[in-house]
Amino acid sequence: MTLSWNEMKKRALEFSKEWKDETREIAESKTFWNEFFKVFGISRRRVASFEEPVKKLGNKRGYIDLFWKGTLIVEHKSRGKSLDKAYSQVMEYFYGLEEAELPKYVLVSDFSKFRLYDLEEDSVHEFYIVDFYKNIHLFSFMTGYVKQRYIDEDPVNVRAAELMGNLHDSLKESGYTGHALERLLVRIMFCLFADDTGIFTKDYFRDYIENNTKKDGEDLGLHLSIIFQILDTPIEKRQKNLDYELKELPYVNGKLFNEVLAIPSFDGNMRKLLLKCCYFNWSKVSPAIFGSMFQSVMDEEKRKNIGAFYTSEKNILKSINDLFLNDLLNEFEKNKNNHNYLKKMLNRIKEIRILDIILQRLIQFNYPKSYCA
Structure with missing residues (x-):
């Protein structure tokens, strides 16, 4: 099961304290990354492999430090080595990968720093390992957490x-x-x-x-x-x-x-x-x-x-937020530790019925909540 954000932050802080002074890439990098995955409640062996062989341009052979197919490539260097060079090295691996295997993220590190490249968003985030817990949200892809965007035709x-x-x-x-x-x-x-x-x-x-x-x-x-x-x-x-x-x-x-x-x-x-x-x-x-x-x-x-x-999520929420969803969320926040209340609330939610065509008309004519009630 997916860990809570608080638990992941706690584990990230413990990880940072343990590894902040490490320098030896060859001796400790594999342990470092195994422990990194544990921060997110993931067994590295289940999803990613070390030293994955790959063909580079010119028919040369390379080895990816850590490869999670379709998701992440990691390149690790000794402390103080160039992270720019590490990223350039990763780009050479793309030539030998199948389209479905191409990663969405590249992560390079020298023990003291992380630099995360989000290839879909074309963004780069760099921070010291001691600030890992402050940047844990950047790794939402590790466990499936995502920030929802409401776009009419995403x-x-x-x-x-x-x-x-x-x-x-x-x-x-x-x-x-x-x-x-x-x-x-x-x-x-x-x-x-x-x-x-x-x-x-x-x-x-x-x-x-x-x-x-x-x-x-x-x-x-x-x-x-x-x-x-x-x-x-x-x-x-x-x-x-x-x-x-x-x-x-x-x-x-x-x-x-x-x-x-x-x-x-x-x-x-x-x-x-x-x-x-x-x-x-x-x-x-x-x-x-x-x-x-x-x-x-x-x-x-x-x-x-x-x-x-389809009725987009943006328009669905435009209607149901004011109709009942905001009220339900407020009630939940006030009573989320009351087990008996939550059972009653769940039964109420089961009884809610929405006809999609009515939602479309409400949106079209901007009827107020009082009319819908």
Whole structure:
């Protein structure tokens, strides 16, 4: 489970105190980075590897100090060495990486300082290790925390629909259609969100697919069916001899995985399409438009213009904040330590019903809260 920000700050402060005087790259760098990942509650061995071989320009061979595919490259230097040179070295590695493996972040360090490059935002942040805990928010990508942006037609949402649309079309062309296809894609989308938002261990679903299924996709459908079956089984009712990786899966109630579906047949290209979806950062996709985005995935015409077919999160919040959400949030803050009150509040929330077309009209005509009541 994802750690709280307070817990991560506490661990970052302890990390800084332990390592602030270290200088020896060769002797201690691997331990340094293993401990760095523990700050975020992540086992480095599960997600990233040391000394990853990569081909550089001119057919030369290089070794990435620390590589988390699709997320992060780390280059480590001895204290006082140039961080600019370290970054230039990382850029040479990009030549030999597949598109899906390209990192979103580059982190360079000489023990005394961190410099983090956010390649998507084109930003750079540098700070001393003693200030690590003050800058912990910069590493939200480590655990799936993200700062939400409310944009009417967020390109991230559009790209997510395109990726899932390609997988949908490929499955449909293979003959896997109708209700089974819709249900399969909903389950896959849940797993993609779970991978990046702390429901699963970070990148569990991606790593499982990449490491446990054949490249030709022959056994992918069977592995997906096994994952879905386990997600639908309470932990106490599972077989005791399950593989270690499968034991990590949580129980998901709500009957999302309850129905038995025909096992889909994948090929190598379809497996690549699924892995492309896995490498996408789903924590940046707005959950508020999940349903509408899924509808656009199933409809090729809507997929071409997703922005015209869903009520954006910005407009949803414009309506529901004043209608009831702000009141609920205020009540929650006042009573969040009252267990009995929270149970009653949860029951109230379950009874709330919203008709989307009414929201659209409210937005269009700017009706006040008193009218809606």
